Amino acid sequence: MIKPQKPARAIATSPSRPPRPPRQAAQPAAPAEQAGERLSKRVAFVMRCSRREAEQYIEGGWVKVDGRVVEEPMARVVDQAVVVDPNASLMGLTEVTLLLHKPAGLDTMALPGQANKHVKPAHALLQAATHTAQDESDNRVLKRHFAKLTACVPLETGASGLVVFTQDWRVLRKLTEDAAIMEHEVLVEVKGDVPPETLHRLNTPPASEKDTLPAVKVSVNSTSETSTRLRFAFKGSHPGLIAYLCERLDLHILSMKRLRVGRVTLAHLPEGQWRYLQAHERF
Numbered sequence: 463m464i465k466p467q468k469p470a471r472a473i474a475t476s477p478s479r480p481p482r483p484p485r486q487a488a489q490p491a492a493p494a495e496q497a498g499e500r501l502s503k504r505v506a507f508v509m510r511c512s513r514r515e516a517e518q519y520i521e522g523g524w525v526k527v528d529g530r531v532v533e534e535p536m537a538r539v540v541d542q543a544v545v546v547d548p549n550a551s552l553m554g555l556t557e558v559t560l561l562l563h564k565p566a567g568l569d570t571m572a573l574p575g576q577a578n579k580h581v582k583p584a585h586a587l588l589q590a591a592t593h594t595a596q597d598e599s600d601n602r603v604l605k606r607h608f609a610k611l612t613a614c615v616p617l618e619t620g621a622s623g624l625v626v627f628t629q630d631w632r633v634l635r636k637l638t639e640d641a642a643i644m645e646h647e648v649l650v651e652v653k654g655d656v657p658p659e660t661l662h663r664l665n666t667p668p669a670s671e672k673d674t675l676p677a678v679k680v681s682v683n684s685t686s687e688t689s690t691r692l693r694f695a696f697k698g699s700h701p702g703l704i705a706y707l708c709e710r711l712d713l714h715i716l717s718m719k720r721l722r723v724g725r726v727t728l729a730h731l732p733e734g735q736w737r738y739l740q741a742h743e744r745f
Contacts, residue, residue: 498540501525501532509546521606524550533605557629558607559739560588563731566622566717571613584625585611592735599738614638615646615723618701623648623720624728628739636745637723641698644745647722648694649683650704653714656682656690660711664692667707676700678707689716 505525506516517535519525524547525532527539564570564584572583588611590603601607611627614637628634637644664680676696683691694704708715721728724745731737 498538500535501527501537501539501544502535504539504544505546508544515552518552518555519546519550521604522550522552522555523602523604557631558601559626559628559630559633560607560611560736561726561728561731561739562587562625562627562736563728563733564617564622564625565733566620569619570615570617570625585613585627587734588627588736594732594735594737596730596732597737599740601738615641616699616701617720618705618718621648621718621720622733623718624723624726624731625720626723626726626739633739633745640724640745643697644724645695645697645722646699646720648704649719649721650692650694650708651689651716651718652692652708653689653716655685656692656713660713661692663711664707675707676703678703 501520502513502516505511505519506513509516509519511519520535521533523531523533526543526545526547527537528542529545562584564587568582568584568587569576570584572581572585574583574585577583577586588608593603607629610629612629612634614626614628614634617623617625626633626637628637661680661682665678667675667678676698679695681693683693685691696703704718705715719728726739726743726745
C-alpha cells in the first residue's frame, strides 16, 4: 500500500528589496579660507607696482612684517605692519655664484634630494648658517640665493677644497666651455719622503701614456718627518688622475685639497663654509 506523501513545505520568502544606491566616495573637506591677503598683493598696493615687482622686492629682502624680514611672497598678512625699505632697489637682483670649501666625504655633483646614508651632497652646506664671516662681498644673504644652484666642476668625494655653485648662466658657460683649458691646482699630502727621481717621474709620464694623460706639473710644497706635500697643477677636471699617478709610483695619499680653479682661489675660506664670488673675480 502506497502511503500518501506530504505536500512540500513552502519556503517563506521575504519581499524583494530595492537595490542599494552605490556608495559615493567621501568628498574631501573644503580647506578653511586663509585669513588675510598675500604679502605680494599688499606690497604691490603700497609700492604702486606690479605683482611681479612686489615679489622681487620681497625676495630681495627689502620687506619687513612687524619688524621682521620676510622673503616669501606667498606669506599672508592681516593687520601687521608691512614696511618696504626706503633704499629698496630691483637693480641688485642678479644671479649669484657661491664658492664652498668642501670637506672630504661629500659629493660635489649630487643633488640635495639624493641625500642618503651613501650620498651626502655638498650642496647641503649652502645655507645662511655656514656663510663665512670673512666674506668681503656686498651681497646680503637671501633665501633666493640657495635656489636653482648648479654644481660646475667635479671634485673627488674623498678630496676637500674649492667647489663652485652658480645661478649665473655666464659662469656656467665659462666653466663648461673652457673646462679643458682651465687650470686646477691641488695640494696633495703623501706619506713619507718623495725623492727627486720620483718627482721627475710624476712630471714625465711614460711615452706609452703621453697621449692619454694630461700634462701635469708637480712640485714639493713642504715636507715633514712623516709626510710630503706636493702641489699638482693641470688643465681640465680629471677625477682619479692624481690617485692614478701616485699609485703608479707607490705614493700613499693622505689627503687632497683643491686650492684653485682658473684664477679663483680657495684663499682663507674655512672648511665647511662658503662665500660669494666677488664682482671683480674671473675664472
